[in-house]
Amino acid sequence: MVNLGDIRDRVFSFFEEVGALSRFTSRFFREAFRPPFEWAEFLNQCYYVGNRSLTLVGITGFIIGLVFTMQSRPTLLEFGAVSWMPSMVGLTIVREVGPVVTALICAGRIGSGIGAELGSMRVTEQIDAMEVSGTNPFKYLVVTRVLACIFMLPLLVLIGDALALYGSYLVEHVKGDVSFQLYFNQVFDALTFGDLLPSTIKSFFFGLAIGVVGCYKGYYCSHGTVGVGVAANTAVVVASLLLFILDFMAVVVTDIFYDL
Amino acid sequence: MKAAQTSRKTSSSGPDGRSRVLEIRDLKKQFGENKVLNGFNMDLFQGENLVVMGRSGSGKSVMIKCVVGLMQPDSGSIKILGKELTHLDRPELDTLRTEIGFLFQGSALYDSMTVRENLEFPLRRHADKVGNRDTESLIIEALESVKLAHTLDLMPAELSGGMQRRVALARALILKPKIILYDEPTSGLDPITAKEIIKLMQDIQDEYQTSSLIITHDVDCARVISNRMILLVDGVNYAEGTFAELSTSQDQKVRAFFK
Numbered sequence: 001m002v003n004l005g006d007i008r009d010r011v012f013s014f015f016e017e018v019g020a021l022s023r024f025t026s027r028f029f030r031e032a033f034r035p036p037f038e039w040a041e042f043l044n045q046c047y048y049v050g051n052r053s054l055t056l057v058g059i060t061g062f063i064i065g066l067v068f069t070m071q072s073r074p075t076l077l078e079f080g081a082v083s084w085m086p087s088m089v090g091l092t093i094v095r096e097v098g099p100v101v102t103a104l105i106c107a108g109r110i111g112s113g114i115g116a117e118l119g120s121m122r123v124t125e126q127i128d129a130m131e132v133s134g135t136n137p138f139k140y141l142v143v144t145r146v147l148a149c150i151f152m153l154p155l156l157v158l159i160g161d162a163l164a165l166y167g168s169y170l171v172e173h174v175k176g177d178v179s180f181q182l183y184f185n186q187v188f189d190a191l192t193f194g195d196l197l198p199s200t201i202k203s204f205f206f207g208l209a210i211g212v213v214g215c216y217k218g219y220y221c222s223h224g225t226v227g228v229g230v231a232a233n234t235a236v237v238v239a240s241l242l243l244f245i246l247d248f249m250a251v252v253v254t255d256i257f258y259d260l
Numbered sequence: 261m262k263a264a265q266t267s268r269k270t271s272s273s274g275p276d277g278r279s280r281v282l283e284i285r286d287l288k289k290q291f292g293e294n295k296v297l298n299g300f301n302m303d304l305f306q307g308e309n310l311v312v313m314g315r316s317g318s319g320k321s322v323m324i325k326c327v328v329g330l331m332q333p334d335s336g337s338i339k340i341l342g343k344e345l346t347h348l349d350r351p352e353l354d355t356l357r358t359e360i361g362f363l364f365q366g367s368a369l370y371d372s373m374t375v376r377e378n379l380e381f382p383l384r385r386h387a388d389k390v391g392n393r394d395t396e397s398l399i400i401e402a403l404e405s406v407k408l409a410h411t412l413d414l415m416p417a418e419l420s421g422g423m424q425r426r427v428a429l430a431r432a433l434i435l436k437p438k439i440i441l442y443d444e445p446t447s448g449l450d451p452i453t454a455k456e457i458i459k460l461m462q463d464i465q466d467e468y469q470t471s472s473l474i475i476t477h478d479v480d481c482a483r484v485i486s487n488r489m490i491l492l493v494d495g496v497n498y499a500e501g502t503f504a505e506l507s508t509s510q511d512q513k514v515r516a517f518f519k
Contacts, residue, residue, distance in 0.1 A: 120371075129368035132328050133382040133431075134354035 024216045025208075031136070032143050041140055045148035053109045053156055057102050061160035064101060065093065065167025073175065082176065086183050087190030089168045094191060098161040099199050100247055103206035106153060107239040111214040114145055115235030118218025119228035127219070142215040149211030154203040194258070202250040206243055213239040278305040280339075281439055281471045282327065287336035288495075289322055296322050297333070298495030304439070309465060309472045311482045311503075313517055314492035320475040321365075323492070324441050327473070328362055329353050341438065358386050361432030361440040361470070365447055367424040369416040369431070376412045379403070379431050389435055402430040405467065406460060422453035426460060433464060440464070442474040446481050458484050479518060483507075491517060 069089055076082045118141060121127050130137040165187060172178040217235040221227045282304035289297040296319040304310050314320045325331040327338055329345060338345040343356055369378050379399045383390050390398065403409045406426040416424055425445065432440055445461065446454035458481050465472060476482060482489060483503050491499040491506065491514060499506060499514050507518045 117372075124366055124371070125364045125368040126370055128325075128330050129362070129364055129370070130381075131330060132357055132360070132362045133385060134357040135381070135385050136350070136354075 020220075021212070021216055024219075025212050027138065028143060028146055028212060028215075031139050032147065036139075038140050038144050041144040042147055045144045046152055049106075049110055049145075049148045049152040050155065052113065053106050053152075054159065056105055056109060057156045057160045058163050060101060060105055061098065061163040062167040064097060065089070065164035065169075066171055068092070068097070068164070069168040069171040073171070083186075085172060085176075086168070086178075086186035090165060090187035090190050091195060093161050093164045093168075095195050095199055096247075098164060099157050099203050099206060100243065102157045102160040103153065103203070103210065103243050104240060106149070106156065106206075107210050107243060108236050110149060111210045111235045111239040112232040114211070114214030115218040115221075116228055116232035118142075118145075118215060119221030119231035120225075122219065122221045123224050123228060138219075142219060145215055146208065146211030149214075150204055150207040153207030153210070154200050157199070157203045198250060198254040198257075202247065205246050205250070209242045209246055210239045213242060278307060280304070281306055281341055282473065283337070283339040284323070284327070285337040285339075287323065287326060287338065288334045289319070289326060289331065290334060295495055297326075297336075300336070300492065300495060301497055302490060304471050304473050306471055307465075307469055309461075309474065309485050309487045311474045311476060311486035311489045312492055313477055313479075313482060313489060315477065318492050319495050320492055321443060324443055324473065324475050327441060328357065328360060358382075358389050358435050359438045361435070361437035363425070363429055363432050363440065363442045363445055365444040367416075367421075367428040369424055369428055371416050374413050374415055375403070375408075375419075375427050378416070378427065379434050382431065382435055386435060398434060402434045403427070405433065405464065406430045420453075422449055422456065425449065425453075425457055429457075429460065429464070433468065436468065438470060440470050440472045442472060442476070444476055444478075445474065446476065446478045454478065454481065461485055477517075 069085065072085065072088070073082065076085055076088075118127070121141070127137045127141070130140065165184070169178070169180060169183045172183055173180070214235045217231040217238070221231040223230070280303050282302070284300060284302040287297050287300040288295070296317075300319070300323060302310075302312070302323075312320055312323070322331060326333045327340070327345075329348075333346075340356060341359055343352075345353070345356075348356060369375075370381065373381065376399060379402055380395060383395050383398060399412070400409055403412065406429050408423060408426050408430065411419060411423065411427065416427070419427065442461065445457055449457065461472070461474075462485060464470065472485075474481070474485060486503050489501060489503055489506055490497045493499075493513055499509065499511065501509075506514055509515060
């Protein structure tokens with residue numbers, strides 16, 4: 001039997017969590033623009049965030065390009081529209097698949113990593129030790145990691161997109177004898193600034209979501225080692241969910257601008 | 261032995277003319293309905309080793325976290341080196357924290373950094389306090405004082421529990437603080453390593469002339485290191501005195517600590 005009290009508690013706890021996450025995000029923006037700035041740690045985190053996901057994003061992007069083209073080709077052949085392949089793949093990858101898939105990979109790889117790292121620092125009192133030594137741990141640990149996610153995600157998306165398009169080109173080259181120049185000319189003819197800009201802006205927000213959720217879950221981790229596992233796990237789940245919500249909102253906003 | 265209710269002097273110096281470095285008055289902290297600290301009072305004098313003993317969950321760690329500003333008390337006053345903690349803004353608090361060394365129960369070394377980087381971290385943050393002194397020489401000096409100079413480039417995971425505690429002690433000392441807070445310095449260590457840590461605490465006290473507040477439930481540690489003790493029971497200082505006075509007390513609650 002459904003207990004109304006339980007439902008009410010869950011609803012309250014959901015909104016409490018949303019409120020806490022919003023306060024955490026607003027604190028991030030306040031601290032990010034207030035000196036002193038932790039440049040060295042920020043660059044360090046950029047390297048880790050980029051390096052940690054580069055191989056995975058690259059391989060995934062390449063395979064998506066291959067598979068997407070191989071799956072679409074027979075249908076386009078049937079309609080005699082196979083020449084549309086480069087522009088279709090280009091638009092799909094750049095506008096939607098590239099940013100979303102890259103962000104999901106980063107949510108799994110970076111978000112969980114940040115959640116687990118900060119979580120274990122919290123339960124072993126390393127964050128308290130940092131605070132006691134006169135360092136602002138929020139600025140040193142959270143701001144640097146979130147900024148690194150914000151700036152690295154669009155770069156990873158760019159690399160993922162490029163490799164996906166290259167994968168697609170290889171299929172077209174093998175099956176349709178299409179040259180590199182012809183393929184990419186068609187891709188860039190189809191793409192406009194209006195396709196690149198929304199997807200780039202969207203990537204910044206995806207980076208923000210992954211960084212903030214990972215840091216929030218880790219920073220407020222409790223209940224020892226079990227809590228660290230929970231923090232890492234929920235960081236991925238919440239960030240992934242948030243990515244789809246943000247993607248939907250981005251599509252709606254872009255659509256409004258196209259209509260204008 | 262003094263009862264907790266003894267009226268307290270509020271002058272800046274103690275009975276033998278030593279200055280107060282830490283004053284806690286009527287400290288209260290509760291979590292939900294659970295009153296952890298219920299009007300705790302304490303003075304720590306210059307050069308003194310004060311041990312606070314209490315059962316698990318008696319509020320010792322909460323008290324020490326309030327002292328360094330990791331927790332906000334519900335009410336009461338904490339004065340460190342003459343400055344009221346609750347009135348300080350963030351930069352003032354960070355500056356004051358350079359005068360306080362804190363040894364955490366689990367050492368709390370940054371596990372992504374080497375021993376050198378762990379000790380360098382507070383030095384880089386407070387370059388003004390270090391002045392013209394060479395960072396490397398300060399790190400080696402601190403590590404030599406805990407007899408671990410050879411561990412400079414090791415990661416914390418490569419050290420034993422006792423060595424980690426000693427490196428953490430070196431980190432707590434690196435900015436030459438006036439006060440050192442020890443949170444269960446011997447917990448989780450075997451008896452021999454625990455004795456080494458206690459000996460190290462005494463050596464550091466002699467060398468650096470610091471005032472130490474030691475939270476523990478290790479009677480051996482209290483016997484060796486304390487100049488004075490406070491027993492924390494039900495959120496208040498139940499009894500106060502030297503180890504000899506308290507260990508021979510006829511009060512049942514006091515005796516329970518020394519059985």
